[in-house]
Structures are given as structure tokens and as C-alpha cells.
Amino acid sequence: MKKNALITGGTKGIGKSVAFSLAQKGYDLVLTYSSDKNAAESLALFIRESFHVDVHLLQADATHLESILLIDEYLKVKELNLDALILNAGITCRDSFEDISLADWERVFFANVHFPVFLLQKIIGKIKKGGSVTFTGSLMGIEPHSVSLVYGVSKSAVHSLVKNLVKFLARYGVRVNAVAPGFVDTDWQKTKPAEIRKNIESKIAVGRFGAPEEIAEVFLMLIENTYFNGEIVVVDGGYLYK
């Protein structure tokens, strides 16, 4: 029987690597993205040709409430039930503590916390018994850092959500976990000045940023191992070892 997975923010970075891992295992995919249609389309083509699975693309910005209805409607029309839901899309705001506005604080919280909660509420009936939900948390939700207060707090909320949701999803026979990556080489990190990057690397025991493929392996483990439930698995190469 064919398996289906939906990955929010599934066309680049960590989400894209998870898409590859699942396609390799034969999963059909629904990938959401926010704005880069060209990147999404060329990725979908590549996955279809390489792994012979279906790839559905949906532009569904996680900062917009209506994206929830759009995703729900899409699954309904295509008659898709999910084995795995990967709630990966997330945003940040790097304005200083002194400057961040309530609107920006709310936007980050909406995308990182409110959106996945209410998407899950809407489509829980479309996740198969025995299926799973996997969030992308962050090391920044565990180790306080000085760059973005709202990001760290919102990712802490994601981790707390996972722990709390176990109780609410058990009745559906659905497990819920999170991967909390440290610093991963994706577009997200590309704008970091070389000096800051070097400083971060000096704090990581293995001396480098993680590769998205290394993070995807952990997602796959949480999706496929049916005894993981309520876990936040940190993958950070040994951050703060010094």
C-alpha cells in the first residue's frame, strides 16, 4: 500500500532533504512552500524522475490562516490520507529586543506555533491510525541565544506542544515527535557573516554545521520507528561542548 507524507516548507533545506529520504522509501509527497515556485517545480520534477513517486506542490504560506483551508481542501479533493505529517515550515525575526514590534512577534508565533496547531486540528482526521506528526524544533528552543528572542521562545513552545500533544493524539493512534537541529547548512544560514559562522563552529564539538541530509535521517527514524512518541531529538554535533 502506498504511503503519503505532507511536508510544510518541503522544497528547500531540511524539508527538501526529508522529502528525498521519504521518496527513497517510496512515499508519495505533498510539499508546501511559500513563494519560490521555480525551485519547487524543479525539485518536484527531479523527485518524480528519480524515485517514481507522486509529488504534489502547494503554495501555502504559514503566515496566512487561509493556507490551512487550502491544504485541507487539497487533501480532500485528491482523496489523500497521510501516514506522515512533517510540520517543518518556520520563520524568524532578527530585530533586536528593543525594536521588535508586536506584529512581528505575532507573525513568528503564528507561523511557528499557531499555524501547525490549527492545521493539525483541521486535518487530524486525515492522518492514518499508526501515522505520525513530526515537528522541526530547534536547539534555540533549548539553549537561550542572543539573536532572536521570539524565535527561541516560539521553538520552546513547539517542543512543549509535542509533549502535550501526545495526550491529545493518542486517541487517533497518531504519534508526535520533534527534531531539534543545531546549526544546519541551508539557505536559512547563508546570510550569516563568516566571522559569526566561525564563532559558532568553534562551539560545536564536531567543528562544523550539520548537513540537511544528516537531519533528515533523524526525521526518518522518528517517522518509521513506531515506539518514539513525545520525543525532542537534538541533533547539534555537540554544541556548547566547550
Ligand SMILES: NC(=O)c1ccc[n+]([C@@H]2O[C@H](COP(=O)([O-])OP(=O)(O)OC[C@H]3O[C@@H](n4cnc5c(N)ncnc54)[C@H](OP(=O)(O)O)[C@@H]3O)[C@@H](O)[C@H]2O)c1
Ligand atoms: N537551518 C538551521 O540551522 C535550522 C536550525 C534549527 C531549526 N531550523 C528550522 O528548520 C525549518 C526549515 O529551515 P531551513 O533551514 O530548512 O530553511 P530553508 O532552507 O530556508 O527552507 C525553507 C523552506 O520553507 C519554506 N518556507 C519559508 N517560509 C515559509 C512560510 N512562511 N510558509 C511556508 N513555507 C515557508 C520555503 O519555501 P520558499 O522557498 O518558497 O520560501 C522552503 O521550502 C524551520 O522551521 C527552521 O526554524 C533550521
